[in-house]
Amino acid sequence: MRSRSASAVAGIAAIALMATACGDDGDGNGGDEGAAEGTLVIWSDPERADAIQSAAAAFAEANGIEVDVQNVSFDDIQGDVVNAHQAGNAPDVFIGAHDWTGNLLRNGTVQPIELPTDRAASLDETALEAMTLEGQLLGVPYTQENIFLMRNTELAPDAPETFEELVEVGTELKDDGEVGEVLAMAVGQEGDPYRMNALMTSAGGYLFGQDAEGDWDPEDLGIGSDATIEAMEKVAEFGEEGEGVLRRSIDLENEASLFFDGEAPFFVAGPWTVGDANASDIDYEISAIPGFEGMDPAAPYIGYQAFFVTEGSANSALAEEFVVNHVTDTDFLLSLYEADPRTPVQTEALEAVSAEDPNIAVMAETGENGVPMPNIPEMGETWEPLGIAQAQIIGGADAREALETAHESVAERIGQ
């Protein structure tokens, strides 16, 4: 009997402990819930989290709430938000790219946004179009980016007008032994269709056709078209079997170091490289990526980044208010710009920062011939097959065979 009562004592003690733990738990939970009602949770990449946090301080104060910016690596945000939304613990607001919209729409992850006319008018029209699917605005764009040509002015003082000129200048430098490479443009073993699009479009290739209203048409897939095949044959002239300017051995890992070590006079770079370029001791200038001689201008992809409101957020009123009226606000955008300089899409903010930083104006110019990256869900299925085909062509494979196979594989994936 002794031992039985001892068991009972132990059991009671354990339950008492549990009760204490429970009490803690309840308090903690209650606290959380109380905070959740007045805390707007924003997911951002670590690079600009602090910028958003401080730029949102005014909003927090005006509405008597708190803003909590949480770090998620940019590449993970889309997948994590979609999963978290399904599990019911998504953030209220998150930043993302405009080409995510197709996937966010079909998963019902975000809430459509209605901008008052004056707010909409203050934003770049193409940016709003890029964020629109099925006639609905999915997020509020705030910044844009596109790739451009960065050159080492010590080696190449003048911006090349054509791609041929670029190759000529670079090859001369290479023959003189001043550099090891003509151009640092990432290709890699799996290709880089994002960068290659500039050259491919210059030579007349296309990925998706556009319908009469300018919407991307997934039915008109251009990968295996004669135009694209000819375009990539043109590009192949500069590949490994041709001039050797474009090579699979140059990839995202070594492209920047080639340029910053002075090993390549030209570099296909993006706004994300400008910080490193300023920190390096290379004298550089930015210009548009040149197209081929006598052909179309190169059209780099333009990417827009936006603030989205999660569907079913417990703070949807505040989240909408933040995205509709605050993200479109010049003061907010300028304070965001100060901490994280990216080209704004809001006209007033763009004018203000262009006056201050000549690079911003130049970067905006380099995107003039650009096209917004298609935002239809089918877009995502093209990257890998197209990239591999492009890498093979640059490595010397037959363009027709590679592209036609890629076309088939994409067509199968998007259900055509």
Added chain:
Amino acid sequence: MTADRPGTPGAPATGAPARRDRPGGPWSGASVGGQVVKILLLGLFTALGAWAILPLYLAGVWWGIALVAAVVALVYWVYFSRRTVPAKYLVPGVLFLMAFQIFPVLYTMSTSLTNMSDGHRGSKEQAIASIEAFSVTRDADSREFVLTVAANGDPETGDLVFLLTDDEGHAFAGTEEGLTDLVGARVDDAGKVTETLGYTVLTPAQVNARSDELQRFAVPTDDGAGIRSSGLSSAFEGSAVRVYDEACDCIEDTETGIVYHADDERGAFYDEDGQRLPQGWQVGVGLDNFARFLFNPTFASSFFGTLVWNIAFAASVTLLVFVVGLAVALTLHVPRMRGKVFYRILVVLPYAMSSLAMYLLWRDMFNADFGLFNRMLGLQVDWLGDVWAARIAVILANVWLGYPYMFLVATGALQAIPRELSQAAHLDGAGPWQAFRHVTLPLLMVAMTPILIATFAFNFNNFNAVWLITRGGPFGSEGTTAGGATDLLITYTYRLAFSEATAQYGYAAALSVMIFLIVSVMSVIGLSRTKALQEVDR
């Protein structure tokens, strides 16, 4: 060992009462400290259970609560009963096994029977709600208002009222019944109503607390249109173009007149031409995911090719690390050798470094133009672009990373083999090779065989090794669908299922189940072979 068998509680037999009671009887013989630890641990476990029940209760998952309660009760019974001594040792392991091994396997299996993928994640209700929300459109002449959210009476429970001002400064009050003129309101420069008779203007925090209500709230105007809020300070007039009709289980687009019927087999709304609405829902598809790859001829052939390479990869890496590791161990086992410690540290170094960083480093070393190998050796090998070069590259990198482990194990095993045995063999006239082959190696294999099986199983699913160096490439002209030259089943599955645009969890789960079956079969065969080996040794 009688002490460990369940005895009669509270009635110690002659002999060793203290020992008998120790496992079950709390007071007899056990230290107070042990008791305290036991109570603490049980309390902690119970708290964990309570913590798990709370969200389950909120979500109304009753079977989940019952399961948690049953597990907690089971644990209490096991640790307070004296008849359950073996269970006391087994329960924690079994619980962890269930939670981290068996449950994920079952979950994967159940997922493999659904069409869970992007566009088919949630329930039908969610899909319908999303379709309706995304169909609210504004007419060209739709009105816009500056919005102030108010309530009729109490800020927390009173009916919501939209206080709206238009461009011309007219003020309205919008309720669920409709729009009425608002008189006597005080309006600020921005058009926000700051004060009015009869309604309580809500603070942002108060509005936010009623977000859910606000989402559903619309002030009806003519023709089924409604005024909805957009944030805290703007509202617009719009109408939902697509409406779900339960009677026909369909969605009608009032603008185009197209009717989309629910297809509960495919989990989406389709119109007559087979065009679907983007938002779909998750449905069970039976064995379709399995059929999709088992009966697809291109897939079947590439699956077989990948499987063969996968086995070859795992086998050759295992063999090579074993040979290299053992050779180094034997070399450093020579008694006269000087500076053994120094060499051993050198050899173990690769093992001490982060394998992730090492794989990336190896990838860079294999770069055709800038890599260390081609530059130093003056080669022109397209390491990552040529089929066989890439395969060799992947194996090479893995052997380098894997052999130190084999060396460590072999060194330990060698030291456990008495040197006298080799000396005896030597006296019997055996040469060094014969002595090694017939004396040392068989003894060594007793310790090494399980390790070799583990190494094989590990490399069979060595995702990082391939993904970080070649990402499965190089690919043939068929592209990724056919699989790359260095693709393992796991990287192949990963790419196929999580291709950038569409995460196909159902399909990926089906492939994982296949891999699980293949690895299980190989492990069972491998283990039964080991048993045979041990019996030979005996």
